[in-house]
Amino acid sequence: MCCFVVLFVYFAQICAHFVHMTKQFSISLYLDTRRSKVEETAPLKVRVYSSVLNRAKFYSTVFQMTRKEFESIWETTKPRLEHKEMRMKLQAIEDKAFQSAMGLDPFTFEQFESKFLKNMADGDNILYYYDSAIQRLTENNQFGTASNYRLSKKSLIEFVKFKTGREANKLAFVEVNKEWLQLYEQYMIETLGRTRTTVSMYLRVLRTIFNNALSENEISREVYPFGEKKYQIPTVRNIKKALSPDKLKILFEATPETPQQEKAKDFWFFSYACNGMNMKDILLLKWEDYTGDTISFYRAKTINTNKGDLVRVVVYLNEYSKSIIEKYGAKNRSAKEFIFNVLNDSYSKQEQFTAIKNFTRFVNQNFKKMAENHGITESLSTYWARHSFATTAIRKGASIEFVSEALSHSNVKTTQTYFAGFEESSKRDIMNKVMEF
Numbered sequence: 001m002c003c004f005v006v007l008f009v010y011f012a013q014i015c016a017h018f019v020h021m022t023k024q025f026s027i028s029l030y031l032d033t034r035r036s037k038v039e040e041t042a043p044l045k046v047r048v049y050s051s052v053l054n055r056a057k058f059y060s061t062v063f064q065m066t067r068k069e070f071e072s073i074w075e076t077t078k079p080r081l082e083h084k085e086m087r088m089k090l091q092a093i094e095d096k097a098f099q100s101a102m103g104l105d106p107f108t109f110e111q112f113e114s115k116f117l118k119n120m121a122d123g124d125n126i127l128y129y130y131d132s133a134i135q136r137l138t139e140n141n142q143f144g145t146a147s148n149y150r151l152s153k154k155s156l157i158e159f160v161k162f163k164t165g166r167e168a169n170k171l172a173f174v175e176v177n178k179e180w181l182q183l184y185e186q187y188m189i190e191t192l193g194r195t196r197t198t199v200s201m202y203l204r205v206l207r208t209i210f211n212n213a214l215s216e217n218e219i220s221r222e223v224y225p226f227g228e229k230k231y232q233i234p235t236v237r238n239i240k241k242a243l244s245p246d247k248l249k250i251l252f253e254a255t256p257e258t259p260q261q262e263k264a265k266d267f268w269f270f271s272y273a274c275n276g277m278n279m280k281d282i283l284l285l286k287w288e289d290y291t292g293d294t295i296s297f298y299r300a301k302t303i304n305t306n307k308g309d310l311v312r313v314v315v316y317l318n319e320y321s322k323s324i325i326e327k328y329g330a331k332n333r334s335a336k337e338f339i340f341n342v343l344n345d346s347y348s349k350q351e352q353f354t355a356i357k358n359f360t361r362f363v364n365q366n367f368k369k370m371a372e373n374h375g376i377t378e379s380l381s382t383y384w385a386r387h388s389f390a391t392t393a394i395r396k397g398a399s400i401e402f403v404s405e406a407l408s409h410s411n412v413k414t415t416q417t418y419f420a421g422f423e424e425s426s427k428r429d430i431m432n433k434v435m436e437f
Contacts, residue, residue: 024052024107027097029090031070032058041066044090046097046116050107057109059116060135061093124218126171127153129209141349152205159184162191173210173219181231196234203233241384242391247376248272254374264366266324268385273321275313276386279360283342288335290325293317 030047044063049056065073073083074090100116101107122128130153137146160168163183181203188194188202207226213219225231243251252269256262271277280300289295296314303310317325330341338344342359343352364381371380378384393403 024105025050025101025112027094027101029074029094030058031065031067033067039066044070046093048097048101048109048112050109052106053109055109059097059113063090124172124174126156126173126176126206126209126213127168129213133209133212141353143350143353148201149205152202155188155202156184156206159187162187173213173223176206176210177225178231181225185234195236197236200234200236207233241381241387243376243378243380243384243388245392245395248388248392250374250376251371254370256370257373258366260362260366261370263328264363265370266327267363268367268382270321270324271382271385272389273318273324274315276389277315278386279363279382280356283338283340283356283359285339286335287330287333287337287339290339292322 026049028047030045031042032045033042035042041064044061044065045058046061047056047058073079073086079087097116101112104111117132130149134146134149134153137143137149156171157168160166160171185199185203188199189196210219210224210226214221214224226233251265254265256265267279267282271279271282274282274295278301281297284300285295285297289297294314294316296312298310298312315321325339329339330337336345343355347355360382367382368380371378390403394400
């Protein structure tokens with residue numbers, strides 16, 4: 001009798017713990033039909049809700065189906081014979097999610113994801129780490145960085161196929177050593193004709209993947225292939241992308257041949273006149289950021305990386321930059337409205353990213369065409385406006401510290417890479433003046 005009581009108490013404790021755990025989370029399969037019509041297929045996701053955090057997150061699966069198919073396969077109590085196999089696959093996904101959540105006390109999404117998204121064999125799979133990073137960056141609205149990760153991953157997969165003749169669904173960390181990376185560099189440059197800049201960009205992403213795996217203790221320091229006496233990622237000296245005063249004058253006084261060239265010219269020089277402000281930050285400006293004499297903003301580039309030390313950038317407007325705001329500014333000047341109506345509040349973050357990318361391409365293509373029509377052959381882009389501002393300001397006597405602050409750089413060394421140096425005539429003047437005692 002005593003033994004029975006002990007077992008009963010033990011069983012009751014287990015049940016109580018189980019109830020406590022399940023109260024912390026709930027799991028269900030969810031058909032994400034938000035962006036599809038009724039008859040179209042939609043992605044099937046796992047919905048995990050945490051009552052502790054009062055928050056839900058969705059995790060993608062490999063399945064797509066229509067609303068009708070989802071009801072027939074999953075929401076019915078007795079699926080038809082042809083749906084039973086799919087029902088078992090979906091049940092396995094839900095069971096896996098539930099098992100991954102059990103035992104987490106308190107429940108956290110980070111711990112859940114580490115168990116649910118990673119299979120036993122994934123800890124040594126570089127491609128798994130790429131997919132995890134891409135998903136994380138996308139969820140954080142860092143679409144540009146996510147795109148770089150996709151390109152890097154695609155490049156590695158293509159190299160594996162070139163090297164082995166097989167499709168790569170796994171690439172182990174231990175496979176990628178100094179020799180492997182040297183062969184990859186050779187393949188990219190000699191076989192594909194890619195630049196060292198491209199190789200450097202892709203391999204810096206791969207190095208970050210290795211660093212993540214190292215910090216999670218999935219690989220040992222001995223496996224790490226980068227660093228001194230190991231593989232060195234190619235370093236490429238940046239081409240100074242600053243226009244001379246003569247060329248800036250030619251372009252500023254140039255008469256555009258089309259309305260598109262006129263708009264591109266206006267926005268390029270607006271960027272130049274506003275401390276080399278990049279196009280994304282320009283298009284994200286709202287009327288509340290504008291005082292009439294200044295605009296102030298947080299750089300989109302630093303919002304996700306410097307959350308604890310965000311500095312609001314203040315740009316003092318000259319007559320030219322004010323004229324561009326008057327020329328292209330939206331008529332609705334409510335505080336929360338965008339100054340330039342390229343974006344609107346109905347856009348998702350992904351749609352914003354696409355619109356900004358398309359507008360930047362529009363400016364680059366049309367400004368470059370106008371420059372070519374006036375004998376300037378450099379491959380100009382909005383990036384040149386930023387470098388040209390920095391170089392011109394320093395040449396006209398601004399200190400490196402002033403320009404660094406204007407560009408919102410955290411390190412003067414970064415600003416120095418933007419400076420294209422002094423012109424030959426300036427150097428001669430300085431050398432002559434040093435003898436004027």
